[in-house]
Amino acid sequence: MSTVLVAEDDLAIRDLLTFLLDTSGHHVLACADGGSALDTARREHPDLAILDVSTPGITGIEVCRALRERAADTELMPVLMLTAHGQRLDAGTGFDAGADDCLVKPFEPSELMSRIETLLERSGVA
Template sequence: MRDNDQPLVLVVDDEVDLVTLLTYNLEREGYRVLAAYDGEEALLLASEQRPDLVLLDWMLPHVSGLDVCRQLRRGSRKIHDIPVIMLTARGEEGDRIRGLNSGADDYVAKPFSTPELMARIKAVLRRALPPHADEILMYSDLIMDLSAHKVRRGNRDVHLGPTEFRLLRHFMQHPGRVFSREQLLDIVWGHDVYVELRTVDVHIRRLRKALNEHVVGDSKLVEPVDLIRTIRSAGYALDREAQA
C-alpha cells in the first residue's frame, strides 16, 4: 500500500463503458484507478506503477488476459506478486480452472454484481497484506521472511503468487496439522467470499510445484522432499516426515 493508504487498482478491459463503470465504483469506494485497454498496455503500466491489484479481462487485444497474468507471475520481483482478479464472460468450470492456473487469485464471471466484486477486491487486498512484520518462519529446509515477502528452500529462492504465499505461511505456522479444503478456504480466502473447493486443489498444486522444482548443485539434480502431504478425504498438511 502507498503512504496515502489508497490502494491503486489497474483495470484492464477493452470495453470503454465497462472501464468507466468500474472506475466510478472503485473511486467511490476510495481506490485510485489506472486503466488499460489491451494486454501490452497493462503490462507496461503494471511495471511502471506497480498497482496493488489488477482487474483483468480474459479477452484482450494483442495479449490475452491469461498471458498477461502468466507474464506478471513470471515477471520481476516488483510485479510477480501483484494480486489478480480475472473478469470474463467465460464462466465454465474449465475456464475458471484455466484462469486460476494462469496465476489469478480470484475469478469473477460477467455479468457480475458490483457489490460482490467490491467485496472480492477488499478480500483479496486484505489477504495480500502480511499480518506480521519482521517475522521469520522456518520448517525443514524452508525459510519464509514475512516482512520481506520472500521464501527460500535450500540454496534457491522460491517464487510464489500471493495466494500460494498465504497458503504456505499458514502451513508453516501450523506444521504437521491437517487442514480440510473448507478450513483452508475460510482461513486463506476468507468467510465473505464464495470460492469453489477445487480452487484449493489448484493452488496447492501450484505451491507444490514451486517448492519442488529441481535444485541444481555440483553438476547434478537434487530431488527435494515433497513437504505438502495430501490426506485422502481429509485435506493437506505440511509434513516432511510423512514424505521421507
C-alpha cells in the same frame, strides 16, 4: 488508498469498474488492452490487477502469466480475472495462470467490490 490496475476492452465495463473503484477510494489505472496493462503494471506497481480474460493483443491470461513469471515486483500482486458468461472454462485457465480470483460477467457490483477488498486485505494493502 490502494492503486488498482483495470484491463478491460469494453468501455462500458471499464468505466463501471473505474467508477466503483474511484468512489471506494482507490486510485485507478485503466487500460483497454493487455499490452498497455502489462506496461502499466511494470511501471506503476499497482496493489491489485483486474484483468479481462479476452483483452485484445495480449490476453488477460498472458498478462497474468507475465506478471507472475518475469517480474519480482509484481509476482505477489493479487489478480482478479474477469471472464464473459460464455467463457466459464477460462476461469480455470485464469487460476492456472496465477490469478487469485475469477469473476464471471455480468457481475454484481457489490460482489466485485467484496472480492477486491478481500484480495487487498489478504495482501496486506487494505
